[in-house]
Amino acid sequence: MSLRVLNTLIVAALMGILLTGCWDTKDINKQYLPVVMGVGKGDTEKYRIILQIPDASGKTQILDKEAKSISKAIDLIRTDSEKSIELVHLRLLLIDKQIASQGIENLINFAVRANDISIKGLVAVIDGSFEKTMYHQISPTPEISSYDYFSEDAGWTPNQSIVRIWEAYQSLNSYSEDMAIPMLKNGERTLFTFKGTAIMREDRLVGTLNNEETLLFNLFKGKYTGGTIEVAQNTSVLIDNAKIRHNASWNGNRPLLQTEIKLNVLITESPEGKPNSRIEKELREQLSGQFNETAKKIRALGSDVLGVGMLFRPELSEKQLKDWKSKWYPKLEQEIDVKINVLNEIYFKENVTEQGERGRMLKKEAE
Incomplete structure (x- = not known):
């Protein structure tokens, strides 16, 4: 058999193999x-x-x-x-x-x-x-x-x-x-x-x-983009950033979890003259109370949807891990503390500083 005929047969065989991949193609229509x-x-x-x-x-x-x-x-x-x-x-x-x-x-x-x-x-x-x-x-x-x-x-x-x-x-x-x-x-x-x-x-x-408790759940899990929170007296804020820090420890045979949530917020709606310090205080008290009540409600249902067990997992033995939901989670003591930082005041000060500096430069040039 000549080399030319052999090459032709090899090419034909390869084409046949490639074509087999199309035999089971289905018409999308x-x-x-x-x-x-x-x-x-x-x-x-x-x-x-x-x-x-x-x-x-x-x-x-x-x-x-x-x-x-x-x-x-x-x-x-x-x-x-x-x-x-x-x-x-x-x-x-x-x-x-x-x-x-x-x-x-x-x-x-x-x-x-x-x-x-x-x-x-x-x-x-x-x-x-x-x-x-x-x-x-x-x-x-x-x-x-x-x-x-x-x-x-x-x-x-x-x-x-x-x-x-x-x-x-x-x-x-x-x-x-x-x-x-x-x-x-x-x-x-x-x-x-x-x-x-x-x-x-x-x-x-x-x-x-409910929807408000779901927002707190997502915030605890780090999913907060676009979240808006209503505060007392016609005030609303938009969550700009959130930092969550957990401190998991044991008190004898009882797991303890202290969570600190730091929120940077932007005021989207507020009565005229209401100071930022008052908004921060109201929002801190409101969210701290709501977070702890929601966490308590979830624990009472015997469900660990907040993933608290994941925070204690490195310290648990295989036996303790298997018993987490039935034995250790019901004993959990959890405290959530919220800290608020209103960003509007910072932006306002920066804008005032920039405008004041520009005004002084224009005045100096005019003189």
Whole structure:
């Protein structure tokens, strides 16, 4: 066999190998790409699965089935669909509150093990009518998607908690931290209305935080960008920066945690003549009280969504770590102290200094 013929055969074989990668390519026009999956309790079966599929015009198609398992319900949807169902673009997993109260471990494990579901997808709990929320639509707006409400570049604010599938899975398998899941229902003029945060103990919903408590929760976790706090007498401030310092220690067999939160804030609204020192005092007293009450409420639910156990983890033995939520966390003594620094006064002084210096220079030039 000549060298030329041998080279031709090698090139042909390589081209054949490369072409095999295209044989299973699917036409996108023959696929449904859901971005939201709702998991609720069925009327006759254990699960009801609802998929939301947007199109280019901004409208949403709804596919709905019930079955004894999540995977079976999705298979039934695929069976009746005129196009293939691909979950690779799934961005939001909505769980009915009733399901969340019974336990979501099976659901999260399914989402993680499914080869075609991204673990970066977001998780939320529906607090209201599951069907009404899943079927709710507003005027077609192609540029707006349901998951934009959880995007820090779009509709998210610190009054809303946020958790992804991989974070939920991590919390389910953690000895020292529980998860907090955003709660929502269908809106009137908007797609969603946020109701607060679902507090989970292991895989079950045990309580809730309202929007103001959720802001404190996010602030404790370092997520505060864009957070606005109302103070007494028509005063509002915007959080510019936050520094959080924890001091974890033990008093005999009781864990102690002292947390200091330093906030730099900007006054966005205030009655004329109200001094900054008074705003700082009111805000410090208000936030210190609210933080401690919220932390107390969370401890009473037996849920460590603040991740306090993570702060003590380096000092815990393997046995103590496994017993953290059941034995040590209920004994926790926690104190949160808030310090406030109003930045408006600093900026004002800097501006006055710059203007005064400029004025003196102009006066000297005129002379």
